[in-house]
Amino acid sequence: MSDINSNIPEGELTSKWTKYKSSVPLVNPSNKRTIEVIIVGSGLAGASAAATLAEMGYKVKCFCFQDSPRRAHSIAAQGGINAAKNYQNDGDSVYRLFYDTIKGGDYRAREANVHRLAEVSANIIDQCVAQGVPLAREYGGLLDNRSFGGTQVQRTFYAAGQTGQQLLLGAYSALERQIGMGKVEMYTRHEMLEVVKIDGKARGIIARNLITGEIERHFGHAVVLGTGGYGNVFYLSTNAMGSNVTAAWKAHKQGAYFANPCYTQIHPTCIPVSGDHQSKLTLMSESLRNDGRIWVPKKKDDNRKASEIPEDERDYYLERRYPAFGNLVPRDVASRAAKERCDAGYGVGASKLAVYLDFKANTERYGKIEAAKAGNHNPDKETCMRLGTAVIKEKYGNLFDMYAQITGENPYETPMRIYPAVHYTMGGLWVDYNLMTSVPGLYCTGEANFSDHGANRLGASALMQGLADGYFVLPYTIGAYLSKEISVKAIPTDHPAFVEAEARAVGILNTLVNIKGTKSVDHFHKRLGHIMWEKCGMARNEKGLNEAIQEIRALRAEFWSDVRVPGVVNELNPELEKAGRVADFIELGELMCIDALNRNESCGGHFREEYQTEEGEALRDDENYAYVAAWEFKEGVNFELHKEELKFENIKVAQRSYK
């Protein structure tokens, strides 16, 4: 069935990567010095790859649109990073991490890639600790772990609620070290606008200097995109304001297939929308579900305050429906369960689009433990709450502060109100086992690719994947390609392919500022987000998706005739930057709906209302849809489907159960 080759090495699953590493062609040090690699993006995937490739001796150029590589959105990841270390002696292993990830992804990921990810996971922790990343420790001085959704072991390493920040600053420091040594040229406040292809191979990029507006041409023997996910297609998401699909989308238009775009992760625990002015949504880490219990009132439209609702009138619906995993079911399951309760009329808060995340029971439990440590074996409730609050504060203080700041409520006293929000995108540029896209010499790492999470990503696995790709996978696999490029001299950037690519980029910029329409970029972005959320969000159906496709096409036409972009091209112009990104989001939105419509099954983050079990769980169709949908861009915003069959040789495919 496959019409694309994923280049998975032959052999036993457990030895594929080891064998591959020892047989992949190498590039000798003197050749590395003349080989140039362009990395776009400076998050976990980009910064780690840039630093590592430079350490290996390649000439590296790294680009980011922010004012410093340290600001990439990986920095906002809160909860943790998984690794199969088995430090807790709770039965963890590479196989278990592999198994949990495949199952968590609802059997829509590639076995070989996921196994490799699990294999290198332990190296990541070692590397980060060696860099001075201050991960949480126990009193014995060893690393601490906590639990995350979709697993029954404790394999998540963390640094309070700032794990992404600490890991990114580690990768950033490694990158800055190479910059200081002159081995990486860093281009901050630069946005990639085109991929340059020569004789079918990626040979460089066109970038815009965001300060001066100047258009620059950069050559590379290979180009790596570590440009993150596309959740901002929904306008409201937990992504940073600048997170965008533009680099990946331009690559897509140059021939890189876009895989599984409809797989969107809606995170169950985010702060609910408070008004029309809202510009972004804020995540409350999944780690909170370790100690928080999720509930709604048993009575419909119950307007009492949370504290006035007695225990036996509360419905802890996750614990009720999924006794084995309880509050720690995977994200897609938890999100749909919250939506189900709210749609049925049990939601809380003014909008009724929220459920409670309540820490009281665990605060009291921790308080008891603390009191016992101090010799008080019969503490009163107040003592328990006081001591327990200190424990909760140490674990999640920054998250509780953020919640209080945004909502004006004190989460130590009243339960948090939470609701699902767009958080992560499992889809992305299609890559083979080498992380190379369907364009030779063009690689894609981290959230920007589709590779490891199937239809649903488990918590604390994004940081793992980004760093695995950048530190331990790409630096090897890119050698397979570059070893054949050693005789290629740097191509001068007056080559016609550069001129042509630059003309494309400049053409779009000029068109955008010259439309001089009546509506702002945000106006269009909000409308796109509304269509996507309503019709291609947590639940989708055929009728809605068909409508959405028509509405998005109409919106695209309206955008290109009526958008208003103030200012000029050759200056710092954030409205122009946004306009280019929204134009790409509009095209992507259409493809997401087409993909969701094509996939006549429910799996992970893709829930088609027509395909569900009697209990409302996702109903897969393994016979017809056990494939990666890789879309090829065709002239005039059309898309052609290619299929990569997923073969499960080591795991028995079953209906996911967390009961």
Added chain:
Amino acid sequence: MSTGNMNLTLKVWRQKNNNTKGALVDYKLADISPDMSFLEMFDVLNEQLINKGEEPVVFDHDCREGICGMCSMYINGRPHGPKDLVTTCQLHMRSFKDGDTIVVEPWRAAAFPVVKDLTVDRSAFDRVIAAGGFISVNTGNAQDANNLPIPKMQADAAFEAAACIGCGACVATCKNASAMLFVSAKISQLALLPQGQPERYRRVQSMVAQMDAEGFGNCTNTGACEAECPKGISLENIARMNRDFASAKFVSEETV
């Protein structure tokens, strides 16, 4: 959905680029909701300006969760506004009242030149890190993470220093435009950890030299940086840096 009823006057610094002079410009805003974040209030202002055919105010922002360190407004004479331990993006309009006049300026420091309006160039911070804010360990050289136990107190102290988001509020608020809080936080993080020891004295010398080369001022122990830091980075870090800097002359054979 909440539409608010706050009416505000904004005085916002407008400056076309680094070669032109800037000035405060007055704007009126109506129907602001107390639930809006400060930056969402700026979104409203910009939407209004675009609809009137004027150029929107350029300001840095990205994550809007208080962690990326990109937002950088000097609000009523304080970096990140009136609330302690909060970045501009996490500041909400409930901290202001109806009828208020709010003055918004960019970070001001010689080492942070204005790029446009409220946006400044903070690349000096990156260059200071590139001078030594790292542990020289190439990928693949690490031993098992638990081979080296680190006392929890020490690891926690390193984490507290590492919580710096590199926003530059410390520089903006300092009368000397000193970057010592920022620089010392990184130096402390690494000096507190066993992995940071081999390069400890080399690091402090290189980073301080780069800090001086960038044109940041000196520290006169006013403590405004600590008071304004949205992440609560402690002044103790500066003391530690100074100690290490002084010791470097005696204990280290390397001079940088």
